[in-house]
Amino acid sequence: MDERLERILPRVQKPGRYVGGEYNAVQKDKDKVDIRFAFCFPDTYEIGMSNLGMRILYGVMNEMDGVWCERVFQPWGDMEEEMRKAGIPLYGLESGDPIRDFDIIGFSVGYEMAFAGILNMLDLAGVPVRAEDRPDLSPLVIAGGTAMYNAEPLADFIDIVSLGEGEDVTVELIELYRRAKREGWTKHQLLVAAAQVPGLYVPSLYEVTYHDDGTVADIVPREGAPRKVTKRIVQDMDKSYFPVHTVVPSTEIVQDRTTLELFRGCIRGCRFCQAGYVYRPVRSRSKDLCAEYAKEALCDSGYEEMTLSSLSTSDYRPLVELCDDLEEFCEARHIHLSLPSLRADSFSMDLMQRLQKGRKSGLTFAPEAGTQRLRDAINKNVTEEDLLQSCRTAFAGGFNAVKLYFMLGLPTETDEDILGIAEIAAHVMHVWRESASNKNRGVRITVSTSWFVPKPFTAFQWEPQISLEEYQRRVKLLRQAITTKTVTYNWHDGDTSFLEAVLARGDRRLGKVLELAWRKGAKLDAWEEYFSLERWMEAFRECGLDPHFYANRTRSRDELMPWDMISCGVTDDYLWRERERAYASVTTPDCRTHCGGCGANRLVGGKCNV
Amino acid sequence: MSKLRLLFSKEAQASYISHLDLMRTFQRVFPRTGLKISHSNGFHPHAILSVVLPLPVGQSSVCELLDLTVDQESDGSGIVEKLNSGFPAGLRALDCYAPQRPVRELAFVQAELQFLYDAGVPAGCTAELEELFRRPSLIIQKKTKRRELADVDIRPLIRSLSFSEEEGKVLVQAVVAAQNPGLNPALLGNAVAKELPELAPDFVRVRRTALLDENGEIFR
Numbered sequence: 001m002d003e004r005l006e007r008i009l010p011r012v013q014k015p016g017r018y019v020g021g022e023y024n025a026v027q028k029d030k031d032k033v034d035i036r037f038a039f040c041f042p043d044t045y046e047i048g049m050s051n052l053g054m055r056i057l058y059g060v061m062n063e064m065d066g067v068w069c070e071r072v073f074q075p076w077g078d079m080e081e082e083m084r085k086a087g088i089p090l091y092g093l094e095s096g097d098p099i100r101d102f103d104i105i106g107f108s109v110g111y112e113m114a115f116a117g118i119l120n121m122l123d124l125a126g127v128p129v130r131a132e133d134r135p136d137l138s139p140l141v142i143a144g145g146t147a148m149y150n151a152e153p154l155a156d157f158i159d160i161v162s163l164g165e166g167e168d169v170t171v172e173l174i175e176l177y178r179r180a181k182r183e184g185w186t187k188h189q190l191l192v193a194a195a196q197v198p199g200l201y202v203p204s205l206y207e208v209t210y211h212d213d214g215t216v217a218d219i220v221p222r223e224g225a226p227r228k229v230t231k232r233i234v235q236d237m238d239k240s241y242f243p244v245h246t247v248v249p250s251t252e253i254v255q256d257r258t259t260l261e262l263f264r265g266c267i268r269g270c271r272f273c274q275a276g277y278v279y280r281p282v283r284s285r286s287k288d289l290c291a292e293y294a295k296e297a298l299c300d301s302g303y304e305e306m307t308l309s310s311l312s313t314s315d316y317r318p319l320v321e322l323c324d325d326l327e328e329f330c331e332a333r334h335i336h337l338s339l340p341s342l343r344a345d346s347f348s349m350d351l352m353q354r355l356q357k358g359r360k361s362g363l364t365f366a367p368e369a370g371t372q373r374l375r376d377a378i379n380k381n382v383t384e385e386d387l388l389q390s391c392r393t394a395f396a397g398g399f400n401a402v403k404l405y406f407m408l409g410l411p412t413e414t415d416e417d418i419l420g421i422a423e424i425a426a427h428v429m430h431v432w433r434e435s436a437s438n439k440n441r442g443v444r445i446t447v448s449t450s451w452f453v454p455k456p457f458t459a460f461q462w463e464p465q466i467s468l469e470e471y472q473r474r475v476k477l478l479r480q481a482i483t484t485k486t487v488t489y490n491w492h493d494g495d496t497s498f499l500e501a502v503l504a505r506g507d508r509r510l511g512k513v514l515e516l517a518w519r520k521g522a523k524l525d526a527w528e529e530y531f532s533l534e535r536w537m538e539a540f541r542e543c544g545l546d547p548h549f550y551a552n553r554t555r556s557r558d559e560l561m562p563w564d565m566i567s568c569g570v571t572d573d574y575l576w577r578e579r580e581r582a583y584a585s586v587t588t589p590d591c592r593t594h595c596g597g598c599g600a601n602r603l604v605g606g607k608c609n610v
Numbered sequence: 611m612s613k614l615r616l617l618f619s620k621e622a623q624a625s626y627i628s629h630l631d632l633m634r635t636f637q638r639v640f641p642r643t644g645l646k647i648s649h650s651n652g653f654h655p656h657a658i659l660s661v662v663l664p665l666p667v668g669q670s671s672v673c674e675l676l677d678l679t680v681d682q683e684s685d686g687s688g689i690v691e692k693l694n695s696g697f698p699a700g701l702r703a704l705d706c707y708a709p710q711r712p713v714r715e716l717a718f719v720q721a722e723l724q725f726l727y728d729a730g731v732p733a734g735c736t737a738e739l740e741e742l743f744r745r746p747s748l749i750i751q752k753k754t755k756r757r758e759l760a761d762v763d764i765r766p767l768i769r770s771l772s773f774s775e776e777e778g779k780v781l782v783q784a785v786v787a788a789q790n791p792g793l794n795p796a797l798l799g800n801a802v803a804k805e806l807p808e809l810a811p812d813f814v815r816v817r818r819t820a821l822l823d824e825n826g827e828i829f830r
């Protein structure tokens with residue numbers, strides 16, 4: 001191990017996350033590979049290692065001959081300081097080599113609050129943050145992930161953006177890069193060629209002009225780049241890679257368990273949910289393959305817990321059969337099966353009760369809104385009676401804690417909807433009194449609210465975020481309305497949600513704000529310890545841009561969105577239709593009941609297999 | 611059901627795995643060997659495993675012991691090979707057997723320390739260090755379990771010490787008390803820093819080399 005590293009590790013928190021060497025970490029002979037890939041996650045090791053997408057692509061790349069993909073995370077502040085002081089540049093966990101010497105540096109970007117971390121990691125690596133200051137072919141800086149459906153705020157820094165599911169396109173990009181390296185292409189040649197690969201978006205090949213009022217006037221592709229870049233998806237989940245042999249961290253991480261991906265996409269169509277739209281259409285993995293992967297992954301990792309994960313797990317058709325398949329296997333090995341994102345219906349409750357065994361952990365539901373009218377408006381098809389019935393079953397079965405998640409500031413929300421949240425909590429309390437099998441232990445009901453952030457590629461992409469003052473007023477209103485003892489109310493502090501709303505629908509002019517905010521110290525913005533809205537507001541002032549223009553403005557139907565060169569398969573017409581139905585409080589049936597014609601079927605050759 | 615004892619080394623990257631994380635790592639490695647570790651009863655059954663003498667984070671060792679109970683009948687043969695295919699880098703199983711001696715017979719830790727001096731070892735360093743540790747008492751401040759600082763006399767906890775010099779470092783061979791109370795050998799460096807600040811090493815490396823019983827014989 002590097003002696004400089006040995007000196008600083010005793011002084012930092014949780015040094016185990018900076019040394020690599022975990023079980024299943026891939027070691028290769030660096031003299032026998034021609035492509036070194038630094039797979040960066042712009043947050044801590046604990047968060048990044050919990051990301052299934054990262055594990056998939058790590059496996060896919062390392063299965064390629066001659067390619068060595070290593071993991072890189074953002075160090076915590078104490079480690080960063082020590083590294084900068086000791087002159088240790090950011091390194092790959094597998095080899096310990098500085099990533100500035102790698103061929104490709106790729107970022108997995110799941111949320112906007114990670115943007116500043118990308119710049120910080122490049123800088124810590126000793127790589128110029130701006131794309132134009134990196135004239136050479138290597139290191140090539142690329143990015144993918146859910147937050148990259150609008151990569152415009154990062155346009156100045158990222159060479160190539162990969163849209164959608166990365167399994168296939170990452171391989172194609174690496175092959176293209178390999179050819180460029182072999183044939184001695186310039187970086188520009190590579191970028192122009194990459195723009196021809198479906199799913200690859202090269203921001204520098206687009207010229208964006210603005211109207212005087214700050215809205216986008218035109219987006220002009222150059223050098224043959226397409227006007228629309230459509231995301232990539234895996235067509236057949238049964239042929240898609242699943243990381244059976246995956247890195248098992250030696251230190252504790254957030255999701256410290258085997259994650260089994262049952263399907264991608266979601267049939268539901270909640271109107272606020274970006275994931276629900278951009279991952280369309282739904283594609284399932286067959287039950288037998290799921291069971292096989294699960295058993296193999298559990299045997300290999302030795303994990304004692306497995307999550308059956310997807311956007312809405314209850315919608316996996318053979319869910320009960322799969323659980324039947326796995327139950328005995330898991331029981332014999334003391335493995336706990338957990339099912340997150342269950343719907344509040346009796347089918348899901350029965351299943352959960354069966355799997356919970358002795359463990360009576362808390363129940364979590366996300367009704368999102370306080371009245372049926374508003375739930376209809378956001379297309380969250382759950383009724384209060386479903387929810388109360390689920391709670392009834394759970395309390396009767398011995399549960400004594402329920403968490404309820406809501407959003408404040410949804411389009412069309414009125415005070416009545418907010419007071420409805422307090423009423424639901426009171427009704428849950430009432431149900432507990434009626435049905436609890438053991439009242440001695442009491443009950444804990446937690447209501448949590450977040451501040452709604454409108455996202456691109458949703459039915460609410462044209463909507464304003466409510467102002468901070470209004471958000472605070474609504475929090476206060478709810479706080480005063482919750483009078484039931486035993487109901488705890490937690491609300492999300494507004495600062496990060498506001499910035500998220502700004503960045504999510506930002507244009508490329510925000511690049512200079514981002515760079516300035518980072519120079520002023522922004523790095524681990526998802527962490528309260530490090531985030532400062534004031535720092536960002538200063539950066540906005542100094543750049544002469546108004547954050548409220550991005551967060552709090554209503555867009556018209558014909559406004560050109562900054563991300564208009566990107567397509568996730570779902571058409572704008574469909575999203576607008578959904579927005580109109582929201583204002584009429586009309587629900588849209590799920591994809592299984594009735595195809596709403598969103599356009600995503602074109603990604604799978606015409607018809608969705610829901 | 612059998613009781614087993616595992617001898618293993620913990621070095622390089624693995625020296626940064628904390629005690630708690632090490633337990634977790636073992637819980638995950640054993641299922642891969644086909645051995646079933648016995649679990650406690652209750653709502654949250656946990657594996658019955660215990661490290662005989664936890665190693666401070668950052669130190670390395672070639673003589674760690676882990677006691678465990680497995681559901682099967684086993685004398686430990688074949689386990690070492692199976693474990694070694696599933697460990698993170700820096701952990702290595704060396705031997706596995708039915709323990710003959712109770713943990714309370716473990717009396718001393720033998721360790722090899724390196725005091726590193728970036729500007730070269732100061733002249734006369736070894737002699738002064740020997741002198742220092744000949745004192746009848748050596749009080750240092752140590753964090754207690756409640757995270758307060760308390761004065762401790764470490765001299766009675768040291769059984770033997772010898773010093774030798776190499777390029778840029780002083781090698782220390784130490785035998786110190788293992789338990790009730792034990793002495794973390796790294797504190798020898800703290801004692802130097804407190805009493806002879808000009809000889810304070812820039813960095814102290816610690817490597818456990820043997821566990822000993824009351825008579826100085828290997829405890830296994």
Ligand code: SF4
Binds near residue numbers: 282594596600608
């Ligand atoms: S095309 Fe129809 S079935 Fe397919 S995702 Fe869109 S709405 Fe659902």
